[in-house]
Amino acid sequence: MIEVKHIRKSFDDKVVIKDVSAVMDTGKCNLIIGSSGSGKTVLMKCIVGLFNPDAGDVLYDGQDFTHMTTQEKKDMRRQIGMLFQGSALFDSMTVEENIMFPLDMFTSDTRAEKQKRVDEVLDRVHLTDAHKKFPAEISGGMKKRVGIARAIVLNPKYLFCDEPNSGLDPQTSLVIDKLIREITIDFNITTVVNTHDMNSVMEIGDKIIYMYQGEKEWEGSNKEIIFNKNEKLNSFIFASDFLHDAKDMRMLEMRGKISDDRNMEDLLNK
Amino acid sequence: MFFNHFGKFLLMLKGMFTKPENHKMYWKELMHQCSELGIGSLGIVAVISVFIGAVSTVQTAYQLVSPIIPKETIAQIVRDTIILEFAPSLTCIVLAGVVGSKIASELGNMRVSEQIDALEIMGINTKAYLILPKILACLIMIPMLVILAMVLGIWGGRFAGEAANILSKETFDRGLLLEFVPYNVTFALTKAYTFAFIISGIPAYYGYNVQGGALEIGQASTRAVVTSCITILLADYALAALML
Numbered sequence: 001m002i003e004v005k006h007i008r009k010s011f012d013d014k015v016v017i018k019d020v021s022a023v024m025d026t027g028k029c030n031l032i033i034g035s036s037g038s039g040k041t042v043l044m045k046c047i048v049g050l051f052n053p054d055a056g057d058v059l060y061d062g063q064d065f066t067h068m069t070t071q072e073k074k075d076m077r078r079q080i081g082m083l084f085q086g087s088a089l090f091d092s093m094t095v096e097e098n099i100m101f102p103l104d105m106f107t108s109d110t111r112a113e114k115q116k117r118v119d120e121v122l123d124r125v126h127l128t129d130a131h132k133k134f135p136a137e138i139s140g141g142m143k144k145r146v147g148i149a150r151a152i153v154l155n156p157k158y159l160f161c162d163e164p165n166s167g168l169d170p171q172t173s174l175v176i177d178k179l180i181r182e183i184t185i186d187f188n189i190t191t192v193v194n195t196h197d198m199n200s201v202m203e204i205g206d207k208i209i210y211m212y213q214g215e216k217e218w219e220g221s222n223k224e225i226i227f228n229k230n231e232k233l234n235s236f237i238f239a240s241d242f243l244h245d246a247k248d249m250r251m252l253e254m255r256g257k258i259s260d261d262r263n264m265e266d267l268l269n270k
Numbered sequence: 271m272f273f274n275h276f277g278k279f280l281l282m283l284k285g286m287f288t289k290p291e292n293h294k295m296y297w298k299e300l301m302h303q304c305s306e307l308g309i310g311s312l313g314i315v316a317v318i319s320v321f322i323g324a325v326s327t328v329q330t331a332y333q334l335v336s337p338i339i340p341k342e343t344i345a346q347i348v349r350d351t352i353i354l355e356f357a358p359s360l361t362c363i364v365l366a367g368v369v370g371s372k373i374a375s376e377l378g379n380m381r382v383s384e385q386i387d388a389l390e391i392m393g394i395n396t397k398a399y400l401i402l403p404k405i406l407a408c409l410i411m412i413p414m415l416v417i418l419a420m421v422l423g424i425w426g427g428r429f430a431g432e433a434a435n436i437l438s439k440e441t442f443d444r445g446l447l448l449e450f451v452p453y454n455v456t457f458a459l460t461k462a463y464t465f466a467f468i469i470s471g472i473p474a475y476y477g478y479n480v481q482g483g484a485l486e487i488g489q490a491s492t493r494a495v496v497t498s499c500i501t502i503l504l505a506d507y508a509l510a511a512l513m514l
Contacts, residue, residue: 049390050390074394074395076393077391077393078392080391082388084384084387086383088384088388089385090388091379091383091385101392105292105295105392105394150388
């Protein structure tokens with residue numbers, strides 16, 4: 001479990017995060033959503049320690065990460081895996097070398113043991129024929145999967161994903177979402193996902209935190225988000241007419257007014 | 271502004287000195303950098319040195335028109351000019367462009383594409399893992415390249431002397447041994463170590479602290495090379511004034 005307590009962060013005179021508190025549960029996909037510039041990436045970077053917050057605390061299973069020494073932070077970070085928005089794979093290394101890098105750096109395993117672990121995680125992310133390819137030779141979706149494989153190779157307790165679906169087509173996005181969810185459940189880890197993709201919200205959002213202009217505006221689950229009464233959140237998630245209509249249909253369906261496919265079609269034709 | 275950058279530069283250097291997470295990986299990275307920055311610059315250093323030596327011989331002979339000055343003096347002047355100035359300073363100014371822009375753009379690209387953040391998240395001290403091996407590699411390889419530049423420069427001068435029918439190889443060799451001051455080599459190597467630190471440290475600082483995108487990487491690279499060249503020239507004068 002990760003607890004965020006009264007985090008504040010500003011750059012020069014611009015306040016980006018204004019007193020945000022939240023709890024990220026273990027074994028669940030915790031989503032931070034919000035429009036561009038709402039502060040979700042800065043919040044995530046404050047949680048993982050890439051930015052030092054101006055005020056507030058971040059607790060990993062009760063341990064105060066914000067006030068740890070540099071060495072303690074380095075030790076803690078070995079329990080953290082992160083998938084970056086652009087995958088952040090090392091250009092000069094092959095897929096296999098990218099994933100083996102944390103093993104080389106932090107374990108004393110033999111070459112065969114490391115190779116076995118690399119094969120396992122690549123198999124886990126459904127990439128079995130990309131071992132010797134360089135990042136420039138693989139697709140965006142494959143890069144994301146390699147990024148996930150590298151993030152989980154040391155069996156982290158906490159997984160962070162910054163915009164895992166950015167630049168991906170809807171089908172590949174679904175694959176990535178499914179993968180993140182499976183890994184969260186299989187390894188019982190605390191996963192925090194930064195996204196503005198509504199598909200992800202509905203697919204994997206066990207817990208959702210909506211950020212608006214640097215503040216936590218709403219918190220709930222993917223079951224609650226459809227029926228929420230928060231105007232700002234609704235204008236964010238139902239930004240398109242299509243989703244607005246879909247919501248209306250869902251509401252009607254829930255009230256039992258849509259009983260068959262014909263009525264659904266009538267509604268769509270209106 | 272200058273003190274702000276200088277302070278950050280010193281903090282960057284301080285941040286490099288921590289216990290390595292894995293000695294073997296750091297050694298591997300150091301060897302990789304020695305190969306990339308040192309062996310990779312061998313070609314350009316060799317070509318420049320040979321031609322500078324050759325031009326030195328021809329131009330010195332052109333200026334020494336008096337028949338009472340022995341031909342050996344040409345070799346003496348070429349030798350001392352190459353050892354004292356051309357091999358350390360000119361080679362390092364060229365390397366500031368070749369190696370400096372490579373270091374700045376590599377680190378800048380890693381910063382912009384979040385590769386440095388990825389290493390930080392793994393619990394790796396990126397200053398120690400990315401910058402220290404580059405500085406050490408330059409401190410190891412650049413003095414070697416400077417020695418090579420001395421040898422090739424003198425050889426180029428010797429070759430050009432005979433090819434242009436200015437002086438024979440035997441005369442050139444006699445001139446090389448006349449009034450040779452070994453301290454000149456010590457001075458040249460002191461310059462080489464100083465310039466090696468400038469060539470690696472300044473571009474590393476600019477590259478590591480890039481913010482933005484491709485445009486900013488290019489700007490940082492240019493700024494790194496310009497600052498390195500100016501610093502080399504200032505250090506060159508300071509060392510000459512102090513040591514000669």
